[in-house]
Structures are given as C-alpha cells and as structure tokens.
Amino acid sequence: MSEVSRAVQEPWPDLATQREGVGLGIWAFLASEVLFFGALLTTYAVYRGFNPAAFRAAASHTEIFYGTINTVLLLTSSVTMTIALRASEARLRATTINALVLTLALGLGFLACKGLEYHDDVVQGLVPGAGFALHDPPTQLFWMLYWIITGIHAIHLSAGILVVAVVVVLFRRDVIPVQDSTMEGVATYWHFVDAVWILLYALIYLVGRA
Amino acid sequence: MTEITLPFAPVEDTGAASYLDAGHTIASWLTTTDHKRIAILYALSITIFFFIGGAAIALVRLELIEPNGWFLTSDAYNRLFTLHGIIMVWFFLVPSIPATMGNFLLPLMIGARDVAFPRLNLLSWYLYVIGAAFTIYVLVAGGVDTGWTFYPPFSTNYSNGYVVAAATGVFVVGFSSIATGVNFIVTTHMLRAPGMTWFRLPLFAWSMYVVSLVMVLATPVLAMSLLLIVAERLFGLPVFDAAHGGDPILFQHIFWFYSHPAVYIMILPAMGVVSEVFACFSRRQVFGYAFMVYALLAIAVIGFMVWGHHMFVAGQSPLANLVFSFLSFIVAVPSAIKVFNWLATMYRGRISFEAPMLYALGFLGLFTIGGLTGLFLASVPIDVATTDSYFVVAHFHTIMVGGSVSAFMAGIHFWWPKVTGRLYSEFWAQFAAITMFLGFNVTFLPQFVMGWEGMPRRYHVYPDVFQVWHVISSGGAAILAVAYTLPLVYLGLSLVRGARAGDNPWHATGLEWQTSSPPPKENFRRVPRVEAGPYRYDAAGRPRPQGTPL
Amino acid sequence: MSERRPSVWELARGPAAVWALLVVLLAVSAGSAYMPLGGINAAVNLAIATVMIGVLAVFLMNLRWASTLVRIVAASGLLWLVFMLGLTFTDYLSRP
Numbered sequence: 001m002s003e004v005s006r007a008v009q010e011p012w013p014d015l016a017t018q019r020e021g022v023g024l025g026i027w028a029f030l031a032s033e034v035l036f037f038g039a040l041l042t043t044y045a046v047y048r049g050f051n052p053a054a055f056r057a058a059a060s061h062t063e064i065f066y067g068t069i070n071t072v073l074l075l076t077s078s079v080t081m082t083i084a085l086r087a088s089e090a091r092l093r094a095t096t097i098n099a100l101v102l103t104l105a106l107g108l109g110f111l112a113c114k115g116l117e118y119h120d121d122v123v124q125g126l127v128p129g130a131g132f133a134l135h136d137p138p139t140q141l142f143w144m145l146y147w148i149i150t151g152i153h154a155i156h157l158s159a160g161i162l163v164v165a166v167v168v169v170l171f172r173r174d175v176i177p178v179q180d181s182t183m184e185g186v187a188t189y190w191h192f193v194d195a196v197w198i199l200l201y202a203l204i205y206l207v208g209r210a
Numbered sequence: 211m212t213e214i215t216l217p218f219a220p221v222e223d224t225g226a227a228s229y230l231d232a233g234h235t236i237a238s239w240l241t242t243t244d245h246k247r248i249a250i251l252y253a254l255s256i257t258i259f260f261f262i263g264g265a266a267i268a269l270v271r272l273e274l275i276e277p278n279g280w281f282l283t284s285d286a287y288n289r290l291f292t293l294h295g296i297i298m299v300w301f302f303l304v305p306s307i308p309a310t311m312g313n314f315l316l317p318l319m320i321g322a323r324d325v326a327f328p329r330l331n332l333l334s335w336y337l338y339v340i341g342a343a344f345t346i347y348v349l350v351a352g353g354v355d356t357g358w359t360f361y362p363p364f365s366t367n368y369s370n371g372y373v374v375a376a377a378t379g380v381f382v383v384g385f386s387s388i389a390t391g392v393n394f395i396v397t398t399h400m401l402r403a404p405g406m407t408w409f410r411l412p413l414f415a416w417s418m419y420v421v422s423l424v425m426v427l428a429t430p431v432l433a434m435s436l437l438l439i440v441a442e443r444l445f446g447l448p449v450f451d452a453a454h455g456g457d458p459i460l461f462q463h464i465f466w467f468y469s470h471p472a473v474y475i476m477i478l479p480a481m482g483v484v485s486e487v488f489a490c491f492s493r494r495q496v497f498g499y500a501f502m503v504y505a506l507l508a509i510a511v512i513g514f515m516v517w518g519h520h521m522f523v524a525g526q527s528p529l530a531n532l533v534f535s536f537l538s539f540i541v542a543v544p545s546a547i548k549v550f551n552w553l554a555t556m557y558r559g560r561i562s563f564e565a566p567m568l569y570a571l572g573f574l575g576l577f578t579i580g581g582l583t584g585l586f587l588a589s590v591p592i593d594v595a596t597t598d599s600y601f602v603v604a605h606f607h608t609i610m611v612g613g614s615v616s617a618f619m620a621g622i623h624f625w626w627p628k629v630t631g632r633l634y635s636e637f638w639a640q641f642a643a644i645t646m647f648l649g650f651n652v653t654f655l656p657q658f659v660m661g662w663e664g665m666p667r668r669y670h671v672y673p674d675v676f677q678v679w680h681v682i683s684s685g686g687a688a689i690l691a692v693a694y695t696l697p698l699v700y701l702g703l704s705l706v707r708g709a710r711a712g713d714n715p716w717h718a719t720g721l722e723w724q725t726s727s728p729p730p731k732e733n734f735r736r737v738p739r740v741e742a743g744p745y746r747y748d749a750a751g752r753p754r755p756q757g758t759p760l
Numbered sequence: 761m762s763e764r765r766p767s768v769w770e771l772a773r774g775p776a777a778v779w780a781l782l783v784v785l786l787a788v789s790a791g792s793a794y795m796p797l798g799g800i801n802a803a804v805n806l807a808i809a810t811v812m813i814g815v816l817a818v819f820l821m822n823l824r825w826a827s828t829l830v831r832i833v834a835a836s837g838l839l840w841l842v843f844m845l846g847l848t849f850t851d852y853l854s855r856p
Contacts (some may be wrong), residue, residue, distance in 0.1 A: 128446070
C-alpha cells in the first residue's frame with residue numbers, strides 16, 4: 001500500500017478522490033481550450049461566410065495526402081493512449097509504458113509529416129505576404145488561418161508529446177506509480193488535441209475538393 | 211472586547227505553529243505550495259503594480275490640469291494612459307481579490323487544508339510574474355500607445371509602441387487567471403469539509419467559485435485575440451486587414467467577448483467580500499442568501515452575452531445593437547437584487563462602523579451609482595452620444611475603483627488580523643476610508659459632468675471650457691493618492707507594533723474565524739464538521755460558529 | 761488482491777473497434793468531399809467530424825462513465841462557444 005500512499009498528494013484525502021479531482025481539473029482546463037480554439041473557429045466562420053468562393057479556391061491547394069495521413073496517425077495515437085490509460089488502471093506497468101511510447105512515436109510522426117507539409121506549402125508560395133501564389137486577396141485569409149490554426153494545434157500537440165515523454169521517464173524510474181492520477185489528465189488532454197484535429201481536417205482539407 | 215464562548219476550547223496559541231513560521235528564507239517563500247503564502251506573494255506583487263499604474267495616471271491627471279499640454283508630449287500621454295489601463299486591469303484588478311483573498315480564504319472557508327492543486331497555484335503566481343516582467347520591459351523600453359484595448363489596425367499596422375511585448379505580457383498573465391480558476395473550481399467541488407454543503411458556503415466562497423467559471427471561459431478568448439494581433443504585427447499575416455477582406459470589428463468582437471466578462475471578474479469577488487462584511491458588521495445573516503447565489507450565477511452567465519454594448523458605434527448592425535442593448539439591461543437586474551439584499555441585511559441590524567464596514571458602505575453607494583450610469587450606457591441612443599467620452603470613463607471607474615477597490619480595501623482590513631495575526635489602527639483606517647470616499651467623488655463626479663458635456667476620453671489636448679472640471683478631478687486624484695498611501699503606513703506598522711489578534715477579533719461566523727490568527731500551515735488543527743449555514747448570529751448579535759471540530 | 765489482470769488484447773479490443781469506426785467515418789468524409797454536392801459538402805463534413813468527435817469523447821475519453829459534473833463541464837465549453845458564434849453572427853448576418 002505504500003505505492004498508493006506515495007501517489008496521494010496534499011491536500012487530497014485519498015487516491016480515488018484525487019483521480020476524480022484531476023479529471024475534473026483537466027476537463028475544466030479543456031473547457032477553456034474549447035474557447036481558445038473557438039475564437040479561431042469564429043474567425044474562420046466569419047471569414048468563410050463572407051468569402052466562400054475564395055476559401056474553396058484557397059483550400060484546394062492544401063495537401064490532403066499529408067492531412068489524411070496525419071489524421072490516421074492521431075486517431076491511432078488516441079487508441080494507444082486509451083490502451084495506456086486502461087493498462088494503468090489495471091496496474092500493468094509495462095503495458096502502460098509501452099503504449100505511451102507508441103503514442104509518443106505516433107505524435108512525433110504527425111509532427112514530422114506536418115513539417116514536410118509546411119515545407120511544401122512554403123515552396124508553393126502559400127504563405128500570405130509578398131510572394132503569395134494565389135491571386136484573389138481573400139484567399140490569403142484562408143491561408144492565414146491555415147498557418148495560425150495548424151500552428152497552434154502543433155504547439156498543443158508538442159506540449160502533449162513533451163508531457164508524455166516526461167511521464168514515461170517518471171514511470172520508468174518509478175518516481176510515480178502508473179495507477180496514480182497522472183494518466184487520467186494526460187489521456188484526456190491527448191484526446192482533446194486529437195478531437196481538435198478532426199475538426200480542423202474537415203475545415204482545412206475537405207474544402208473546395210469537388 | 212467581550213470573550214465569546216466557543217463550543218470548543220481553542221488549542222493554546224504557541225505562536226510558533228503558524229504558516230508564517232514554516233520557513234523564514236526567501237527560498238521557502240518562492241518554492242511554497244501553501245495557498246496562504248502564495249496569497250501573500252500575490253498581494254505584494256499586485257500592490258507594486260497598483261502603485262505603478264497609479265503613478266502613470268497621476269502623471270496623466272497632472273498633465274490634464276493644462277488644456278493645451280504641459281510637460282508631456284502627446285505620444286507620452288498616450289503611452290501613460292495605455293499603461294495605466296493594462297496594469298490596472300490585468301496586473302491589479304483581475305487578480306486582486308481572487309488571487310489574494312480567494313487563495314488565502316477559500317480553503318479556510320470550506321474547511322480544506324489547501325487548494326486542489328497547490329503546485330499549480332504556485333505556477334499561477336510565476337505566470338503572473340513572467341507576464342509582469344514583459345510589462346516592466348514595455349514600461350522601461352518606452353511603452354505602448356494603443357490603449358488597453360489594442361484595436362487594429364492601429365495596433366497592428368501603425369503603432370510605434372511595444373505592442374508585441376505588451377500583448378505577450380497580457381497573454382501570459384491570462385494563463386495565471388485560468389490556472390487559478392481551474393484550481394478554485396476543483397477545490398470548491400471536491401474539498402469541502404464534512405457537512406459543508408453548497409448552500410452552507412459563505413457568499414465569498416460562492417463568489418470565488420463563480421468568478422472562476424468566468425475566468426476559465428472568458429480568458430482564453432482574450433489570449434486568442436492578442437495572439438492574432440501579434441500574428442498580424444509580427445508575421446504580417448492579414449488577420450484583421452481590410453485590404454484582404456479582413457474585419458477589424460471582428461477583433462473587437464473577440465476582444466470584448468472576454469473584456470466584458472472581465473469586468474464581472476472584477477466585481478463578483480467584490481460582491482462576495484462585501485456580503486461577508488455586511489453580515490459581520492450588522493450582526494445579521496445576509497438577507498436572501500439563495501437569491502444572492504442565483505444573482506452571482508446570473509451575472510456571470512448573462513455577462514457573457516452583452517459584449518456588443520462596447521461596439522454600438524463601431525459598425526455593428528442595428529439588430530446586434532438591439533440584442534446587446536436588451537441583454538445589457540437584463541444583466542443589471544441580478545446586481546440590483548444584490549444591492550437591495552445588502553440593504554435588507556443591514557436593516558434592523560446592530561451596525562458598527564469599523565473600517566471594513568466603511569469601505570463596504572462606500573462600495574454600496576458607488577456601485578449603485580456606477581451601475582445606474584451603466585444603464586444609461588446600455589441605451590443605444592444615449593451611448594451614441596456619450597461613447598468615448600468621460601462619461602464612460604467615469605462610469606467604469608466608479609464601478610472598478612469606487613466598487614472593486616473599495617471592496618478590496620474592505621477585505622484587506624477585515625481579514626488582516628486573520629492573515630497577519632495583528633490588529634491595525636482603527637482610527638487611521640477609518641480616516642483613510644473616509645478620505646478615499648471623498649477623494650473618489652471629487653475625482654470622478656466632475657468626469658460624469660464633463661463627459662455629459664462632450665469631453666472626449668484619451669484626449670491630451672482639450673477645449674478650455676472643460677478645464678475647471680479637469681482641475682477639480684486632478685485635485686481629487688491627489689486626495690486619493692493620500693488615501694491609498696495611508697494603509698501602506700498603518701498596515702505596515704501593525705506588523706511590528708500592532709496588538710496581537712485573537713482567533714476571532716470581529717466575532718464573525720465562518721470557518722476561517724475558528725482557527726488561530728494567523729492559521730497553522732495545515733489551516734485547522736482539527737478539521738471542523740459543519741452543521742449549519744453561514745451568518746448565524748443570535749438575537750444579541752453573538753456569532754454561532756458554523757462548525758465543530760471532528 | 762486476487763483480481764485477474766486483463767491481457768493487452770482485452771484492453772485493446774474496445775479501442776481497436778473504435779479506431780475502425782473512426783477510420784471508416786474519415787474515409788466517408790474525405791470521399792464525399794470529392795462529390796460535387798455544393799453547399800451540402802460542408803454540412804456533411806462537419807456532421808461527420810462532429811460524430812467522430814462524439815465517438816472519441818464517449819468511448820475514448822470515457823464521457824460514457826464520467827460523472828454528471830464532468831459532463832456538464834464538457835458541455836459548458838461547447839455551450840459558451842455557441843454563445844460566441846451565435847451572438848457574433850447576430851451582427852454579421854444582419855449587416856446590410
């Protein structure tokens with residue numbers, strides 16, 4: 001039982017309540033994240049509402065190949081993360097760590113793919129500003145949103161990757177037991193980043209394809 | 211002071227077991243996870259910024275004595291009022307009551323040993339400090355001149371100030387708010403002592419919970435609005451650029467979606483404080499407790515739906531103006547309910563006029579005036595005439611200074627004995643409270659008048675006809691400066707020369723008064739079991755405490 | 761404790777099924793984007809995205825077993841987003 005008592009932190013009375021508290025805290029934080037991205041979505045909605053043709057024209061230049069691969073990578077990472085969470089609840093230490101490492105790899109794969117895609121976008125002149133490739137001015141609005149939204153998402157994913165990496169190290173060195181409240185928060189955050197991407201995929205890659 | 215018989219014998223006060231004694235090094239303070247110490251770290255930080263923001267406006271008010279400019283260039287003038295706004299809103303008012311009194315008292319009031327996430331609490335203070343560092347950099351490097359509202363295209367394309375640094379500072383400090391909010395929400399839901407049901411919570415605890423909901427939901431939108439400004443200014447991305455189909459009004463929508471609820475972030479905690487003070491110094495329970503709770507919630511929720519009243523002349527559609535105007539009238543109703551309930555609390559109470567009560571009474575009158583002038587502004591035709599005039603400036607200062615700052619002072623004085631274990635000089639505190647009230651009115655009543663007569667805000671140079679009002683207002687500001695400096699002196703002196711406070715010098719109800727002053731590190735030597743609601747005073751005005759220790 | 765610990769396959773079965781569902785939905789969404797449906801394209805894609813997020817939230821984020829409070833918190837974020845979008849569009853949709 002010393003493992004459990006190690007896991008309980010001040011001022012929580014017991015591990016179960018602590019887990020519940022961490023879960024509630026992460027969801028409260030996610031509510032704020034919904035509004036953070038929501039402001040961007042509002043911007044997108046307003047600008048697309050006023051410039052539907054320009055958005056279709058601009059979005060047809062996005063790389064749906066990279067986008068779709070990235071979506072599959074993230075969906076898979078959500079599954080491996082779920083396995084990690086369930087393994088941690090069952091106190092399967094090795095499985096938890098392995099599943100987390102897999103999740104990490106998939107996340108890094110996403111970033112690598114994104115990097116390649118960004119390179120392609122730059123080469124094709126899709127950065128708003130002086131050398132912008134498309135003619136109609138409102139197409140710059142779409143691409144401005146592309147860079148900002150995918151950039152912010154990538155930053156969130158990178159933060160998640162960093163946290164997962166740290167947690168893997170802490171679990172491997174047995175600094176914290178796998179069954180404490182850490183996995184609760186990590187998994188929920190990771191799924192949120194995936195959920196945001198699912199929406200972004202529809203808003204960025206599937207527009208103007210027909 | 212008569213001895214109050216409590217239902218348990220307090221553990222003997224050894225003086226060596228308070229949270230202040232748990233480590234005397236600077237490191238012990240900078241690495242603390244004790245919510246009480248973090249509250250004090252915040253208190254010191256926001257006090258410093260209060261005086262920096264105050265110094266900025268002191269220079270502005272001095273300059274405005276002369277209608278044609280005196281010792282400031284117009285550019286310097288713009289930078290001073292901008293810095294005043296940024297500092298006072300984000301580095302003083304928003305954190306003021308929640309990060310200081312909320313941090314210190316919420317766990318105590320609910321019978322907990324700390325907040326839910328003590329390390330997150332410390333992180334929130336460090337985020338404040340990092341945001342503050344950016345602001346100091348802006349101050350030292352030369353300032354920013356966009357107004358605290360950062361409107362594009364001026365902020366993105368034309369300003370020569372340190373817009374990116376200023377926006378970054380505010381962005382970072384916003385996450386301090388969000389962290390505090392998440393912490394308080396989880397704390398209130400999950401760490402209440404046995405028997406402490408939701409409707410037995412003191413109204414201050416409720417106000418901390420409700421303000422946390424607002425902080426968590428509103429602040430991220432501010433963060434995004436500033437991020438977009440930085441993206442446009444730094445990377446040249448056409449976010450609000452009309453030449454590419456962008457809309458500067460969209461910035462205003464996103465910015466005010468946060469910034470209107472922000473004013474409720476600034477007033478809800480104040481309402482919580484004065485509820486505690488009115489109950490204690492009337493020796494009566496708060497009238498209509500349940501409606502006071504519902505009113506807090508209603509203000510918080512409806513407050514998210516009125517932001518367009520800052521944009522009546524910006525180019526919003528008439529329909530939107532109508533909708534936002536209507537909702538702005540509605541949001542006044544719960545506030546009015548609270549004012550009537552505070553009055554009813556005092557009715558037939560045994561009222562005494564210690565400093566906290568004087569500040570709370572000042573709050574009551576000034577909040578009412580400020581709120582009523584808000585109704586004027588909620589009316590579109592009146593707003594069209596008074597927008598961007600001193601009428602608006604006077605309105606929001608009456609609420610934020612006359613209201614929130616008065617309540618902040620009320621709370622500081624009310625809980626000073628609990629936090630420090632010392633009693634301050636009541637004479638000087640009452641003197642400062644009255645001086646502040648008088649100084650406030652001399653400063654801001656002329657601003658209502660000249661605003662109504664057409665004096666625009668943010669103007670460095672103005673028509674001679676307004677000079678008399680400016681001079682009176684600046685005189686009032688000088689009085690306010692004295693009133694704000696006095697507490698530094700007598701509160702500071704109380705730390706070394708003040709009489710030691712007992713557990714409950716005000717004979718108030720509430721769990722925080724059932725532990726020693728200052729409290730031990732773990733808050734309660736024996737965690738209380740709560741058996742009744744708050745604010746129970748018997749017919750003779752004696753408190754009947756909320757809990758008994760387990 | 762004499763609880764039998766689940767095997768990796770037992771842990772992975774449910775999530776793998778969810779994965780298959782999500783990939784199918786993804787394919788349908790992407791496929792439909794290439795069909796010339798006019799304004800319906802956006803609606804279909806957003807609807808499928810919403811369903812996918814719902815599946816993720818309920819089955820992988822455990823909203824299925826979460827307390828009422830957590831569900832309220834999750835819903836609040838979305839509700840506030842509706843406030844922001846709704847009232848902002850009150851302006852934009854009624855501009856002359």
